[in-house]
Amino acid sequence: MLSPVSQQLIQLPVTMKALLTLGLLLFSVSVQAKVYERCEFARALKRSGMDGYYGFSLGNWMCVVHYESNYNTTAINYSPVTKSRNYGIFQINSRYWCNDERTTQAENICKIPCSDLLRDDITEAIKCVKKVVRNIQAIPAWASLKAHCENRDLSHYTQNCGL
Numbered sequence: 001m002l003s004p005v006s007q008q009l010i011q012l013p014v015t016m017k018a019l020l021t022l023g024l025l026l027f028s029v030s031v032q033a034k035v036y037e038r039c040e041f042a043r044a045l046k047r048s049g050m051d052g053y054y055g056f057s058l059g060n061w062m063c064v065v066h067y068e069s070n071y072n073t074t075a076i077n078y079s080p081v082t083k084s085r086n087y088g089i090f091q092i093n094s095r096y097w098c099n100d101e102r103t104t105q106a107e108n109i110c111k112i113p114c115s116d117l118l119r120d121d122i123t124e125a126i127k128c129v130k131k132v133v134r135n136i137q138a139i140p141a142w143a144s145l146k147a148h149c150e151n152r153d154l155s156h157y158t159q160n161c162g163l
């Protein structure tokens with residue numbers, strides 16, 4: 001039978017190993033690109049008050065995001081027409097909405113660095129996207145909305161999500 005002191009000496013490295021493993025796990029999770037699962041994203045949208053925001057249904061958002069980023073928070077795509085980039089899960093454009101320090105005549109209406117739009121946490125992206133929607137008549141947004149989502153049956157995007 002080991003004395004309590006020598007038991008502690010044996011257990012310490014085990015604890016450290018566990019902490020190290022946990023640390024590495026958290027680190028890899030935090031640097032990983034978050035790709036939302038369909039229903040997870042639908043619920044996040046709903047919680048953020050996006051269902052029906054300025055007349056945009058949940059299905060509309062799900063459809064747009066499906067085509068724009070496939071729910072990938074770190075998606076970045078260059079748009080040759082506007083010589084700017086689209087950032088994040090909503091593919092928000094650096095010509096108008098955010099600052100990436102390499103787009104000429106950028107307006108940065110959301111007053112955020114574009115990198116904020118690539119976070120796992122979509123709080124900032126949602127705030128900005130609400131601004132986009134409020135301006136959607138004035139500034140064109142999301143070609144995929146017209147091309148793939150408007151006047152379609154969008155019910156499958158939120159099917160079996162418990163919403």
Ligand SMILES: *[C@@H]1O[C@H](CO)[C@@H](O)[C@H](O)[C@H]1NC(C)=O
Nearest residue numbers: 033035070072073074075076
């Ligand atoms: C998400 O987007 C990033 C950046 O474009 C890419 O490297 C990654 O492979 C994408 N993830 C998935 C699952 O498509």
